[in-house]
Amino acid sequence: xxxxxxxxxxxxxxxxxxxxxxxxxxxxxxxxxxxxxxxxxxxxxxxxxxxxxxxxxxxxxxxxxxxxxxxxxxxxxxxxxxxxxxxxxxxxxxxxxxxxxxxxxxxxxxxxxxxxxxxxxxxxx
Amino acid sequence: xxxxxxxxxxxxxxxxxxxxxxxxxxxxxxxxxxxxxxxxxxxxxxxxxxxxxxxxxxxxxxxxxxxxxxxxxxxxxxxxxxxxxxxxxxxxxxxxxxxxxxxxxxxxxxxxxxxxxxxxxxxxxxxxxxxxxxxxxxxxxxxxxxxxxxxxxxxxxxxxxxxxxxxxxxxxxxxxxxxxxxxxxxxxxxxxxxxxxxxxxxxxxxxxxxxxxxxxxxxxxxxxxxxxxxxxxxxxxxxxxxxxxxxxxxxxxxxxxxxxxxxxxxxxxxxxxxxxxxxxxxxxxxxxxxxxxxxxxxxxxxxxxxxxxxxxxxxxxxxxxxxxxxxxxxxxxxxxxxxxxxxxxxxxxxxxxxxxxxxxxxxxxxxxxxxxxxxxxxxxxxxxxxxxxxxxxxxxxxxxxxxxxxxxxxxxxx
Numbered sequence: 001x002x003x004x005x006x007x008x009x010x011x012x013x014x015x016x017x018x019x020x021x022x023x024x025x026x027x028x029x030x031x032x033x034x035x036x037x038x039x040x041x042x043x044x045x046x047x048x049x050x051x052x053x054x055x056x057x058x059x060x061x062x063x064x065x066x067x068x069x070x071x072x073x074x075x076x077x078x079x080x081x082x083x084x085x086x087x088x089x090x091x092x093x094x095x096x097x098x099x100x101x102x103x104x105x106x107x108x109x110x111x112x113x114x115x116x117x118x119x120x121x122x123x124x125x
Numbered sequence: 126x127x128x129x130x131x132x133x134x135x136x137x138x139x140x141x142x143x144x145x146x147x148x149x150x151x152x153x154x155x156x157x158x159x160x161x162x163x164x165x166x167x168x169x170x171x172x173x174x175x176x177x178x179x180x181x182x183x184x185x186x187x188x189x190x191x192x193x194x195x196x197x198x199x200x201x202x203x204x205x206x207x208x209x210x211x212x213x214x215x216x217x218x219x220x221x222x223x224x225x226x227x228x229x230x231x232x233x234x235x236x237x238x239x240x241x242x243x244x245x246x247x248x249x250x251x252x253x254x255x256x257x258x259x260x261x262x263x264x265x266x267x268x269x270x271x272x273x274x275x276x277x278x279x280x281x282x283x284x285x286x287x288x289x290x291x292x293x294x295x296x297x298x299x300x301x302x303x304x305x306x307x308x309x310x311x312x313x314x315x316x317x318x319x320x321x322x323x324x325x326x327x328x329x330x331x332x333x334x335x336x337x338x339x340x341x342x343x344x345x346x347x348x349x350x351x352x353x354x355x356x357x358x359x360x361x362x363x364x365x366x367x368x369x370x371x372x373x374x375x376x377x378x379x380x381x382x383x384x385x386x387x388x389x390x391x392x393x394x395x396x397x398x399x400x401x402x403x404x405x406x407x408x409x410x411x412x413x414x415x416x417x418x419x420x421x422x423x424x425x426x427x428x429x430x431x432x433x434x435x436x437x438x439x440x441x442x443x444x445x446x447x448x449x450x451x452x453x454x455x456x457x458x459x460x461x462x463x464x465x466x467x468x469x470x471x472x473x474x475x476x477x478x479x480x481x482x483x484x485x486x487x488x489x490x491x492x493x494x495x496x497x498x499x500x501x502x503x504x505x506x507x508x509x510x511x512x513x514x515x516x517x518x519x520x521x522x523x524x525x526x527x528x529x530x531x532x533x534x535x536x537x538x539x
Contacts, residue, residue: 011271011517012269015516019264019512019513022370022371022512023258023260023505023508024258026257026363026366027258029363029366030359033362036352036354
């Protein structure tokens with residue numbers, strides 16, 4: 001019984017020590033990680049930019065029909081602030097029209113076209 | 126006449142095979158009815174009182190299934206020997222026997238940790254690394270209860286499994302118990318999950334008792350922003366550090382951090398979603414039902430179950446107190462900048478424990494928002510209890526031999 005008690009006591013002390021030791025080491029490691037903090041955002045932006053460029057390069061072939069189609073899409077009355085939403089909608093439309101996936105092309109630009117018909121036909125639409 | 130005889134015989138055979146007949150036959154155990162009643166109470170707690178329903182509901186139903194006599198859905202006797210015949214389990218086992226292998230071989234708890242990792246935001250901990258110490262202090266209950274359980278006559282291995290309830294971490298408790306004291310698994314799992322559900326009742330009185338009004342109303346400084354790069358490096362670094370010091374904690378901490386890396390790295394969103402939703406849910410069902418199924422009358426209706434339930438509560442209270450007391454130390458050393466209430470969140474029940482800190486803090490000062498500050502010790506508690514589990518396993522497990530014998534058996538099967 002005495003032996004068990006001594007064993008249990010030593011495990012208790014040792015266990016607490018190990019838990020504290022490991023977590024204290026982790027604490028210092030985490031403190032050290034702060035060094036990575038300031039650079040981080042810049043790096044993120046770089047990654048995103050690179051990705052854009054890569055996808056543009058891979059989209060080379062498809063870029064031509066995409067431009068043709070976008071040129072037909074009328075964007076009358078859409079607020080410029082909703083750019084990303086608008087581009088999402090446009091790419092979905094193009095993907096459907098070309099029967100492909102939206103990652104196969106990149107929308108480089110879009111332009112609002114003047115209406116072709118008369119004021120009457122616009123109203124009818 | 127033959128026809129009548131045949132019919133009577135058929136009826137008798139059928140009646141003999143009904144559950145009711147089996148219960149009251151020589152081989153039956155009327156205590157199964159008591160277990161069915163307990164299962165129904167647990168179902169009530171899970172559904173009406175919403176005590177950890179995601180786990181308690183499957184656990185309770187597993188208990189119900191396993192205690193229906195004659196159903197043969199789970200054979201506890203397959204797993205009672207230290208030397209399990211895995212061939213027999215595969216050939217003769219019912220559904221739950223096969224699923225139980227995931228518990229027995231320690232597969233489910235790490236997979237649950239994968240999901241928890243993918244769901245957990247370690248940002249508050251990275252922003253305030255000192256809060257990790259509270260996660261360590263809240264393991265006090267684990268070791269003190271271990272000591273208490275040994276004094277009460279449990280074997281050292283059983284005491285390890287009972288103590289780990291104080292870590293307030295279900296999967297960790299299951300992981301340790303299945304290695305060190307498999308026969309206590311149902312009692313420990315049910316105690317651990319019930320107390321996790323009772324955190325909002327258990328913790329506040331202890332927190333209030335140990336702190337002064339002034340300490341409770343401390344408003345902490347806002348946490349700094351954590352960059353994406355730090356979030357990505359964090360899981361990798363933690364795995365390396367913990368792995369080098371306590372290799373036995375790697376299955377738990379490693380999968381926890383893998384899940385977190387999935388979440389933070391931003392390039393495997395699909396894996397992250399699967400880990401935190403589908404995979405987690407599937408494993409929760411398997412784990413809950415099979416752990417419940419191990420609660421048969423013979424193993425559950427014993428004095429040790431009652432002792433475990435009491436000791437589990439003690440473990441929980443001491444862990445809470447350990448965290449709060451260390452919070453007070455940090456309050457002193459920081460010149461009153463740390464609110465000791467966040468210490469109680471060092472027990473790892475995420476995010477309930479942190480919510481309790483928030484709630485108790487707001488009772489003193491309604492404009493005080495401690496939640497994010499408490500999340501730091503809270504997630505540190507997960508790492509802390511996994512390390513504590515690793516310590517126990519390193520000291521008392523003969524798993525290397527066990528693993529070797531399992532491999533040998535699998536080869537013998539072929």
